[in-house]
Amino acid sequence: MLRRHSIADVERDTGISKDTLRVWERRYGFPDPARDEIGERWYTDEQLARLRHVRRLIDRGWRPNKVVPLDLNALMALLDQAPPPNSRPAGQVKARTEPEGEPHPDVARWMHWVHECDAASLRQAMESALLTDGLAHVLREVLPAMTRRVGNAWLNGEIAIHQEHLYTETTQAVLRQAIAKVRQSRMPQSPRVLLTTVPDEHHGLGLLTAEALLALDACDTVSLGLQMPLPDIVTAARDFEVQVVGLSFGGSQNPRDVKRAIQWLRERLGPEQILWVGGRLPRGVVDDAASEGQCALWVSTDADDMLHKVRAWRTATAH
Numbered sequence: 261m262l263r264r265h266s267i268a269d270v271e272r273d274t275g276i277s278k279d280t281l282r283v284w285e286r287r288y289g290f291p292d293p294a295r296d297e298i299g300e301r302w303y304t305d306e307q308l309a310r311l312r313h314v315r316r317l318i319d320r321g322w323r324p325n326k327v328v329p330l331d332l333n334a335l336m337a338l339l340d341q342a343p344p345p346n347s348r349p350a351g352q353v354k355a356r357t358e359p360e361g362e363p364h365p366d367v368a369r370w371m372h373w374v375h376e377c378d379a380a381s382l383r384q385a386m387e388s389a390l391l392t393d394g395l396a397h398v399l400r401e402v403l404p405a406m407t408r409r410v411g412n413a414w415l416n417g418e419i420a421i422h423q424e425h426l427y428t429e430t431t432q433a434v435l436r437q438a439i440a441k442v443r444q445s446r447m448p449q450s451p452r453v454l455l456t457t458v459p460d461e462h463h464g465l466g467l468l469t470a471e472a473l474l475a476l477d478a479c480d481t482v483s484l485g486l487q488m489p490l491p492d493i494v495t496a497a498r499d500f501e502v503q504v505v506g507l508s509f510g511g512s513q514n515p516r517d518v519k520r521a522i523q524w525l526r527e528r529l530g531p532e533q534i535l536w537v538g539g540r541l542p543r544g545v546v547d548d549a550a551s552e553g554q555c556a557l558w559v560s561t562d563a564d565d566m567l568h569k570v571r572a573w574r575t576a577t578a579h
Contacts, residue, residue: 264302448480451503456484463510509539526553
């Protein structure tokens with residue numbers, strides 16, 4: 261039996277707003293939902309799959325008018341290609357991709373439990389990996405590959421949104437427990453790093469991963485969770501006397517909003533403070549973020565880059 265999805269379901273699943281869906285319907289003729297007797301829109305599984313791929317391509321820098329009208333096969337082909345011409349700003353490092361060949365063996369095991377909706381077994385498998393290989397290995401080698409695998413499985417309709425949430429929530433619970441254990445064995449050192457996300461940024465796994473890596477490096481972290489209003493970030497940075505404010509982005513925000521938030525914070529954070537932005541930054545942000553501001557700016561392409569900057573900061577301030 262074919263499932264049908266309301267416009268609210270599609271918005272929740274893809275992150276594409278209802279207003280945007282209606283504009284695309286008028287402008288491009290897609291999506292083309294059916295209507296019920298009271299005029300409510302209902303979308304098919306095939307339309308939902310296409311919209312997932314459209315969203316992923318737009319996050320990579322494609323313009324809506326280039327991808328919204330395409331069929332599913334054409335969208336999938338574009339996802340296998342390089343980014344659109346002139347979309348990567350100068351100085352931006354290309355994100356690392358999962359190496360070809362067999363995936364990490366933990367990924368297959370963990371995905372099995374995601375498919376089975378077995379949170380207890382998934383958590384046990386994650387905790388076993390931490391005991392066997394250590395937190396640093398899991399953060400660098402397993403979690404990025406697993407997160408990509410889950411994201412692609414959701415994109416291709418292999419798992420439902422509740423299974424993706426199961427993975428995210430289980431991972432966050434395991435990481436928080438691991439961070440607590442690390443902190444018990446290390447004396448916190450400078451820099452003190454405030455970690456949060458801006459309003460409407462709902463993806464917290466990258467933020468928690470950064471916190472875990474910083475804990476391994478004995479950084480003194482202050483985590484404020486998700487969706488902190490910008491003025492409160494500035495106030496918290498002052499009250500907690502932090503040297504670094506770290507923001508994580510999941511790639512779903514409008515690039516204009518990301519640029520605006522970065523520039524607003526750079527103008528208001530103290531000159532002795534550093535703004536660090538990481539995660540899946542929308543294309544075009546890096547060049548604009550390089551404009552002058554009161555506080556210094558770090559843009560990190562991966563965890564190792566962030567830790568390198570932290571250690572360089574320690575070396576510079578030790579003299």
